[in-house]
Amino acid sequence: MTDLPTSRIDLKSVLAGTSPTVAKDDHSEGMSYLQSVPRRMVTLYMPLAIIVFVLLFPFYWMGLTAIKPDEQLLDLDKFNPFWTWNPTLKHFHKLLFDSHYPLWLWNTMYVAVCATILSIFASVLAAYAIVRLRYRGAQWVGGLIFLSYLVPPSILFIPLATVVFQYGLFDSPLALILTYPTILIPFSTWLLMGYFKTIPFELEECALIDGASRWQLLVKIVLPRAIPGLISAVIFCFTLCWNEFIYALTFLQSTSNKTVPVAIVNEFVDGDIYRWGSLMAGALAGSLPLVILYAFFVEHYVSAMTGAVKE
């Protein structure tokens, strides 16, 4: 859709910070030597520091609140609010042993894993068919799938609620496992199509002549070569599932079935002014799995993000 007129985006280099462009290959620093250090201080480091501070402060605050004792949380004048010398794990303890938090965490994980597996399976087949089988109308179907990516859940949740109710799936994790793929399939199909296109067609032709079936082609030739794409798609699907809110809020009712985002918003928000510690502990514990996953697969995240946009 939007082929940049210049060279292809090299995704790994985006995060590694090594630019793929010609001038950087000779280890020179481009034209940045023209700028003096004080000038760079004002035009580069200061604004960058401010933006990064604003972007990360909520997490610092979340983490700090989660380990502060209650009396320090609410008394801003007696204790320095930006630091604590006696951290406590009380809030996490309450989370783990006095609430359904572990169960919610498990629900979220279960739904995310199942929905991701289903979506990846369906997307791999669909992407392969669109790119390689090129059946009649494949281009057209590809366009439709892209369009369906633009249909937001906030338009669909009301009719989906009635559908879910009709099928008797209301208040069951299955409702989420079956509806999340509608968000995930368009995205991951589009992403995988991009990866499949880069695999040389000749490899498959050879295998076809040797008598391989289409299924064998897909499993033994295409998939092993599209593993980076698969990882990107899996991670992104998983993140989207974890992040999804409106379907989970609408389709689930009983406390024990809820996913982490919904449960925290609904179950932890009572009138108690001391709730903040456990609320933030819950938010932190709910974010950590994704942040850890992210730390391991930064490159794949970025390639998934930009991959969905660049085609």
Added chain:
Amino acid sequence: MADIALQRRTARPPIREATAWDQLRTNRNWLGFWFMLPAMAFLILFLAYPLGLGIWISFTDAKIGRPGEYIGTENYEWLWGDTIFWLSVFNTLLYTAVASAIKFAIGLYLALLLNENMPFKAILRAMVLIPFIVPTVLSALAFWWIFDSQFSIISWSLKQVGLITENINFLGDVTWARICVIFANIWRGVPFVAITLLAGLQTVQPSLYEAATLDGASKWEMFRFITYPLLTPIIAVVMTFSVLFTFTDFQLIWAMTRGGPVNATHLMATLSYQRAIIAGQLGEGAAISSAMIPFLLAAIMVSWFGLQRRKWQQGENND
């Protein structure tokens, strides 16, 4: 020779006719159909069908637990005279316009900054993306706490500095509440815009800048006549996504204000949830969410045709 060739062929067992089973197994179109089946099943059952159903429900008086009857455009007529609905439309447009514009400006600025050479570049880029990774609701809760009316750290800091004497009622005041949710939305959206634009920036050849420097171009001219034109295609796509997801935002608002104070932050999505699920008026809620469709189509059209124009400007085909 021809005779021999003919004899050979008849001597061999005749080639088996392709059975219906063979057709199903190897014909390109049928194979395509089988491969598409799982994805299509999901998308038709849980996306296309509900999309149509939603529009149908908006023409009925359905309530929770009771299938409705066709009542024509009554829901829409009712909404037409409903000031809260119009307020939510206004809020949604304001929220989308302000948040998208600022997200674009800061995102582009951040991408330009991150594109410079500096130490710890990789770690910095990875950290910038974190707000995008963490589930929106959970970071919205952090903002809820930061914007607390009594214990807000911002109010406290400003009081220490001496800028204000009273706590700011961040989420209780109409204007402040709007500013706060827009701020939280920008905070979450900037990393996405910045990192995707950064990927675009890295494809721009440095030789172009060198040539421009030799020609005496200023920093601004380099940005205006090299960076920006080369980035437009990716900007158009990123902003389409950004506008779409901002327009249909639900979770941020629901976690921070639930539409309050006095409906000042109700977006169309949150209003439709409140009317349809909490109040049980499915028909009315569906009418509100169906009313979002024309806006979304308009947003897609604008960015799409913007994109086409840029392509043509760069001397490419309008394919």
